[in-house]
Amino acid sequence: MIPIDVWQQSVLSAEYREKGYTIIPRLVDPEIAAEWELKHRLLPGKKVHVGGDHQALWTEQTFSDPSQAMDGLAVADWFIDLISRITGLNTIERNLAQVWINRYGPGDHVPTHCDRSGSAQILLCLQGLLEPEKGGDLIIRDDSVPLRAGDAALFFARGVPHGTLPIGSAKVGASGFSRVTCVIRLFTLKDSEGAFL
Secondary structure: OOOOOHHHHHHHHHHHHHHOEEEEOOOOOHHHHHHHHHHOOOOOOEEEEOOOOOOEEEEEEEOOOHHHOHHHHHHOHHHHHHHHHHHOOOOEOHHHOEEEEEEEOOOOOEEEEOOOOOOEEEEEEEEOOOOHHHEOOEEEOOEEEOOOOOOEEEEOOOOOOEEEOOEOOOOOOOOOOOEEEEEEEEOEOOHHHHOOO
């Protein structure tokens, strides 16, 4: 994992407190992100539909055991400690973590929304867009957030609107998709502790 020093942590924490989100560049090495994408490529998935037209908007793969995802990232001591220091959450419960992979193809998107649960959420990019200028941007609040493989967005998903713009590029990577992300949702015993203000 890429070491994040105390100064960087304080900058990330200040941004998280101010905006409800922060970007962690190269949380993991891009080569590790690519290995994780490949390792979990054949995990069963389902098309996710939202809204009245039941249009397929992305493919989701879930893990029943978070410790089996991304070499146990969601329950690793260094990871939980880092998230605690940035967010100020001191009672993150490893056994409550939820982990899933979102795979986006051409035209896929996520409508802007706030989640219904969780104290903190990390979106780790496993495969970036081949043509990032053609849509597919992660949107948090009103900000466009470009993510490359290994980068992560940490945000208070219950209170901060977020989504993904439609992918306007027909190009896909080795995964067969345009972009691949891993989502880790963390909980505290008292879930209301997740507020960032």
